[in-house]
Every structure is written in C-alpha cells, then in structure tokens.
Amino acid sequence: MTMGSNITVENVSKYYGEGEAPVHVLDSIDFSVDEREFLVVLGPSGCGKTTLLKMLDGLVEPSSGRITVDGSPVTEPRGDVALVFQNFGLFPWRTVRRNITLGLEIQGVTKEQRRRRADELIELVGLSGFEENYPSELSGGMQQRVGLARALAVDPEVLLMDEPFGALDAQTKDQLQTELLQLWGERRKTAVFITHDISEAVFLADRILVMSPKPSEILYETDVDFERPRWNRRVEIERSDRFARIEREIREQLNLLPAE
Amino acid sequence: MSYENSYLDIGRVSSVLERLRSATGVVIQVLSLLAGLIAWELYASTRPGYLFPNLGSIYAAFLEQMREYALLSALGHSLITLAVGFLLAAIVGVSVGIAMGLNEYLEALLNPYINALYVAPIAALIPVLILVGGPSFETRVFIVFLFAVFEIAIDAYEGVKTTPDDVLEVARSFGADRWFIVRNVIIPHDLPYIVAGLRLGIGRALKGMIIGELLIEFSNLGAIIRLWENDFRIAGVLSVVVLVMIVGAVLINGVKLLGARLIPWRTEVDA
Numbered sequence: 001m002t003m004g005s006n007i008t009v010e011n012v013s014k015y016y017g018e019g020e021a022p023v024h025v026l027d028s029i030d031f032s033v034d035e036r037e038f039l040v041v042l043g044p045s046g047c048g049k050t051t052l053l054k055m056l057d058g059l060v061e062p063s064s065g066r067i068t069v070d071g072s073p074v075t076e077p078r079g080d081v082a083l084v085f086q087n088f089g090l091f092p093w094r095t096v097r098r099n100i101t102l103g104l105e106i107q108g109v110t111k112e113q114r115r116r117r118a119d120e121l122i123e124l125v126g127l128s129g130f131e132e133n134y135p136s137e138l139s140g141g142m143q144q145r146v147g148l149a150r151a152l153a154v155d156p157e158v159l160l161m162d163e164p165f166g167a168l169d170a171q172t173k174d175q176l177q178t179e180l181l182q183l184w185g186e187r188r189k190t191a192v193f194i195t196h197d198i199s200e201a202v203f204l205a206d207r208i209l210v211m212s213p214k215p216s217e218i219l220y221e222t223d224v225d226f227e228r229p230r231w232n233r234r235v236e237i238e239r240s241d242r243f244a245r246i247e248r249e250i251r252e253q254l255n256l257l258p259a260e
Numbered sequence: 261m262s263y264e265n266s267y268l269d270i271g272r273v274s275s276v277l278e279r280l281r282s283a284t285g286v287v288i289q290v291l292s293l294l295a296g297l298i299a300w301e302l303y304a305s306t307r308p309g310y311l312f313p314n315l316g317s318i319y320a321a322f323l324e325q326m327r328e329y330a331l332l333s334a335l336g337h338s339l340i341t342l343a344v345g346f347l348l349a350a351i352v353g354v355s356v357g358i359a360m361g362l363n364e365y366l367e368a369l370l371n372p373y374i375n376a377l378y379v380a381p382i383a384a385l386i387p388v389l390i391l392v393g394g395p396s397f398e399t400r401v402f403i404v405f406l407f408a409v410f411e412i413a414i415d416a417y418e419g420v421k422t423t424p425d426d427v428l429e430v431a432r433s434f435g436a437d438r439w440f441i442v443r444n445v446i447i448p449h450d451l452p453y454i455v456a457g458l459r460l461g462i463g464r465a466l467k468g469m470i471i472g473e474l475l476i477e478f479s480n481l482g483a484i485i486r487l488w489e490n491d492f493r494i495a496g497v498l499s500v501v502v503l504v505m506i507v508g509a510v511l512i513n514g515v516k517l518l519g520a521r522l523i524p525w526r527t528e529v530d531a
Contacts, residue, residue, distance in 0.1 A: 057433055059429060059432060059433055076435075077432055077433050077434065077435045078435065079435060082433075082434070083433045085426065085429075085430060087426055089426045089427060089429065089430040091427055091430075091444075091445070091448070092525050092526065092527070093448040093449070093451070093523075093525050094448075094525075102430075102431075102434060102444075103434040103435075105440075105444075106431075106434045106435050106436045106440060107434075107435070134524070134525040134526065135525075136525060136526040154434070
C-alpha cells in the first residue's frame, strides 16, 4: 500500500518585496493536515490564504520556515500535489479533453493512457459530450468541473483548492460543493480548501483554520464532526444546531457579529 | 442535465443572430461600394476624361493592358517578388518576435531597432538600397521584406509578452519545464497575434512591391504604371491600382481564412 500524504507547515512566514517596507503576508504559521483529511482555511480577502496554498504547491517559496508533504520538503511543484485554481486557469486553445490531459502530458504519460484517463474523468464530473468543446463554449460551472478533472487526472495524493467556487453564481456554487463532496467520498485525498465563505467551510470541512487579516496568523481552529457522507444530507446538516453554533463561533472570531 | 441543454439553446440562438448580423454587414459593404462607384462616376462626368477618367475608360484601359501589355504575366512576376519577400519577412519576423519576447537580453538589444525601423520612411531609403544592391530582383525582394518584417515581428513579440500569468502558473503547477511552456502555452497564445501581424504585413508587403517596381527597377506592374503615367493616360494608372487593391483584398482574406483554420478557439485578438 502506498502511504497517503500528510502535510506539515512549520513556522512559515512570508514577506513580499525587500528593503525598508516589505509586505508581511504570513506570520509564523504552524499546522499539519492528516492523511485524507479535508482541511478548510478560512479568512478575509487579501489575508494571504492564496499565498499559503501556492507555497503548499511549491509555486511560492516561504521566506522562512518549512513545509513538507509526505515527509519530504516542498521546494518546487511536484506530481503528487495538484491545485485547482480560482479562475479555472483553463487553456483557451485546448479542448476540454486536452485541458484535462495537461498534467499527464507533462508527466509523460502515453497518448492512449491520457485519453482513457481523460474520458474516465469527463464522465466522473458529468461533462460527457463536451470532450471536443473549447472552454469559451462552457459555463463557469462546467469550466471549473474541467479544472477539477484536470487536477484529479494526475491522481494526486494532495488536492489543493484555491476558492474554486468563488467565481461562480450561488446556485452553481451550491451544486459544485455537493458534487465535490460526492467525488471526494469516492476518491479520498488529503484536501486543503481555501475560502472566505463561512457556510461553505462548515459544510465541507473536517477541520477549519480561521486566519486573521495581514500579516496573517491562525486565529482559531475548530473540528467539524458531521458524519460523512454529507453530500446527500445537505439541508439536514445546514439546518442543524451544531452547524449554527460552529458558524457563530467563527463569526465571533472574525468580528462578524453585529453588536447586541 | 437541463443545465447543459439551456446552454446549448442559447448557443444556437446566438449563432443565428451572429449569422444575421454578418449578413447585414455584407449588404452594407456592397451598398457602400456601389455608392462610392456612383459618386466617382458622377464626379468624373463633370471633369475632363484625361484628368479624371470614368469607370468605363478605366475598364477599357484594363482590357488594353491585358491585350497589349501582358498585364497578367506582369502581375504574376510581381507576385513572385511579393511571395519571396513576404515569406522571408514572415519567417524572420515571427522568429525574431518570439525570440525577443522570450529573452530579455535580445529584447533590450533589438527593441530600439525594430521600433525605429518600423516607423522609418523606408521609401526614402531607396537611393541607399540601390547604391548597395543595384536595381535588381533581390533589391526589390528586400524592399518587400523591409515593409513587412517589422509589423510581423512586433505583433509576434506582443503576443508573447501578453501571455496571461494564470495559465503560466497552471503549467508550472503541474511541473512543466520551460520548453513545454513555450510550446504549449506561449506559442498557442501568440498564434492569433502572429496571424494579425501577417494580415497587416501582407498589405505593407504589397505596397513595398509596387514601390520597388516604380523606384528601383521599372518592371512588371510598376513598369506598366510608369508607361501609362508618362503618356498622361491616368485611366491606365488607375486600372493597375485597382488590380493591386483587389489582389490585396484577396490576400488579406486568404490570411484571415488561414487564421480561422489555425485558431478554432475564441480569442481577444481579431486575427
């Protein structure tokens, strides 16, 4: 059996710029993610959540501190970690199928295998019949399904998601959250999901880290222990007292409760 | 899913609307052309024919040139000059443009030259070119090349420089190396810019072709223009000008068609 990944972030800080006034984005962040855990990082816009995620992906280097995935330090993008982007990041010149095979091409997988794998994922995310369409011919929700399929195609140990539904309308967002949980139930990966949407965080997460504005540190951490699978019990979960309580706690931490 | 179906319906409606709009466009173009010709004809009827020939005499001159001046064979030879010069300009322009976009040293080195020569009045440099190259086919090809190459290089360069950061980041996130990114991100993004450059470049190349034939070596179409000009037979000058315009329109549309085949996705550049 292959080992699943666990992530450790040790005392990580990030500054942008140099000289007299560098921008302090992240301040001594410390946390870890268990194998197959669904961690949500929640925080206000501009708090450095995206920077944190890009550091986990190896796209951005921490100014200090250490990040490891599966025991080895992250120094550059690697095959066992895949990222889903906020604005989808699809290649306009590639069809749905060829967008999904991007990671496999880079990893040198043969054409035949790439095609088989892509068609499997197209089916999984419900895009059958759109294999040869270009991204501009798809709605936002369909585009992000392609983004998700592209990340899953490389069968990563760790799935990183940067506000993946932030650019979608409320209904599409709702639908994709449910689909994501269903997918994740079938192919359990270690997941780190970034958002500023509190109820999205509570519905998806095993555990939530709440971050402060810049320079960001971890304000608060809470476990969310609704049983899984959750995707088919959405209304029940969102109407529960426990859901309301967790939401309220987080609002308190972020100073989002109106003064009484 | 009903979701996808509604998307398809919208797509169908918008494609019908688009076709309708382009049909209206064609009608307006034809009407505009007719109006221009009528205006020409009306004005020509108030002027002496040797100064401002009417359409009939331009057409008559065209027929005479076909019969007695081997107009079509002259056109063929002119087009050979154009083809060689333009092809060289396309190869050099696209390669230099992409290379400049990819390498900042090359960019710093070549940018001043490219931009200066792009706006330089090349026609004014013709005496120098004759001095160096003599009145020859090669010199005329070189003029065509000079007229087109900077436009093509600048556009290809622009496309590389405007590659969006987000798609570059996606490629890097999946572990792509530089070579993969150049082939699969930068060049596909640049393609519409390259085609736009070729489309603008071919118009400029055509001008270079005629200027070369008028000023460097009296030959082909340029020679016919000169002969009729010297006899004050303006109709025969205009007939060649119209012929060149038509050839230009055909070539530009040819590049457009090639672009549409090469670029089946939607782009922000009107290639």
